[in-house]
Amino acid sequence: KAGVTQTPRYLIKTRGQQVTLSCSPISGHRSVSWYQQTPGQGLQFLFEYFSETQRNKGNFPGRFSGRQFSNSRSEMNVSTLELGDSALYLCASSLRVGLGTDTQYFGPGTRLTVL
Amino acid sequence: DAKTTQPPSMDCAEGRAANLPCNHSTISGNEYVYWYRQIHSQGPQYIIHGLKNNETNEMASLIITEDRKSSTLILPHATLRDTAVYYCIVRVGSGNTPLVFGKGTRLSVIA
Numbered sequence: 001k002a003g004v005t006q007t008p009r010y011l012i013k014t015r016g017q018q019v020t021l022s023c024s025p026i027s028g029h030r031s032v033s034w035y036q037q038t039p040g041q042g043l044q045f046l047f048e049y050f051s052e053t054q055r056n057k058g059n060f061p062g063r064f065s066g067r068q069f070s071n072s073r074s075e076m077n078v079s080t081l082e083l084g085d086s087a088l089y090l091c092a093s094s095l096r097v098g099l100g101t102d103t104q105y106f107g108p109g110t111r112l113t114v115l
Numbered sequence: 116d117a118k119t120t121q122p123p124s125m126d127c128a129e130g131r132a133a134n135l136p137c138n139h140s141t142i143s144g145n146e147y148v149y150w151y152r153q154i155h156s157q158g159p160q161y162i163i164h165g166l167k168n169n170e171t172n173e174m175a176s177l178i179i180t181e182d183r184k185s186s187t188l189i190l191p192h193a194t195l196r197d198t199a200v201y202y203c204i205v206r207v208g209s210g211n212t213p214l215v216f217g218k219g220t221r222l223s224v225i226a
Contacts, residue, residue, distance in 0.1 A: 004158070031211050043159070043202075045213035056213060090158050094211055102211045103149075106158035 001027060004093050004107030012113045018079040021110045025072050025093030031055075032074035033104060034066060037088040046089075049074050050096050078112075086114045117217030118142065118205045124221045127197075133190040135220050137203030140184045147208045148179060150188050152199040153219075159202065162188065166208065193224045 005024045013019050025032050033056075034046040045058040049068035066076040072093075078085055088111050092104035120138040127133040139148065147166050151159040163170055163177045165186075170177045176189040190197055202219040206212055 033211070033213065035214075042218060043214075043216035045215070048211060048213065050211070055211070058213065088156060092158075092214075096211050103161055103164065104211075104214060105161055106151075108158045109156070111156075 004091055004105055006089075006091050006107040006110050008110060009108065010111045010113075012115060013081050014115050015081055015083060017081050018077060019081060019112060020075055020077045021089055021091075021112075023074045023076075023091030023093075023107060025074070025091075026105060029093035029095055029105075030072050031094045031096035031102070032068055032072065033092045033094070034074070034076050035090040035092065036060070037090060037109075038084075038086070043090070046076065081114045083114050085112065087112060117215050118146075119203045119217055121201070121203055121217065121220045123218065124223070126223050126225055127190075127193045129194060129224050129226050130192055133193040133197065133222060133224070135188040135190075135201050135203075135222065136185065137188070138185045139203070139205045142183050142205050143207075145208050146205045148177065148183075148186050149204040149206055149214070150175070150177065151202045151204065151214075151216075152197075153202070154196075154199040159216075160199075162201075193222075195224050195226060198222060198224045 031050040033048040048056040068074045088109045092106045149164040150162040179186045200219040
């Protein structure tokens with residue numbers, strides 16, 4: 001079974017621009033979570049989408065947004081990019097069946113550099 | 116904040132067992148212990164998880180103390196490809212709560 005895929009893998013933008021990252025979950029997985037990883041803050045949770053609805057949100061400004069489509073694919077958008085948004089953006093998918101614990105599986109990430 | 120404490124780094128000789136400790140003294144009864152690893156800025160890789168019984172899969176074994184306040188991840192025969200940052204995470208076992216990552220343990224496997 002194919003794993004989580006993320007596109008693009010690398011991206012370079014300039015301050016003030018916006019960017020859209022894409023995530024395709026493992027087949028059959030219905031939940032997609034997004035994380036940001038920086039050297040200073042480590043791995044931090046951004047938000048989770050399930051059934052096309054945001055279910056949970058981390059402590060990030062409104063410039064960070066996302067959505068999920070009916071096929072469970074997800075996109076995240078960052079508007080008005082700042083230098084501090086340079087990071088590895090990770091997507092994780094899970095079954096979200098609502099029974100017991102739900103393991104998240106990560107994609108390879110998108111490396112965003114803001115100049 | 117992460118609810119776990121791990122040593123910042125460890126070394127292990129290739130072919131030997133790597134034993135990675137984790138303290139989670141405030142763990143609640145409905146919280147699981149998860150382990151992930153991250154190899155050089157790739158996406159974190161799920162290894163194993165458990166509630167209170169010891170668990171084993173093809174990658175590793177997880178030993179949880181009886182009081183559940185600490186655990187040990189065991190890689191039985193470490194190889195150079197096991198060099199990575201290992202994260203121990205405590206997480207509520209219902210729904211899809213976010214993973215809260217600490218700084219993890221940087222394991223270096225030495226030839």
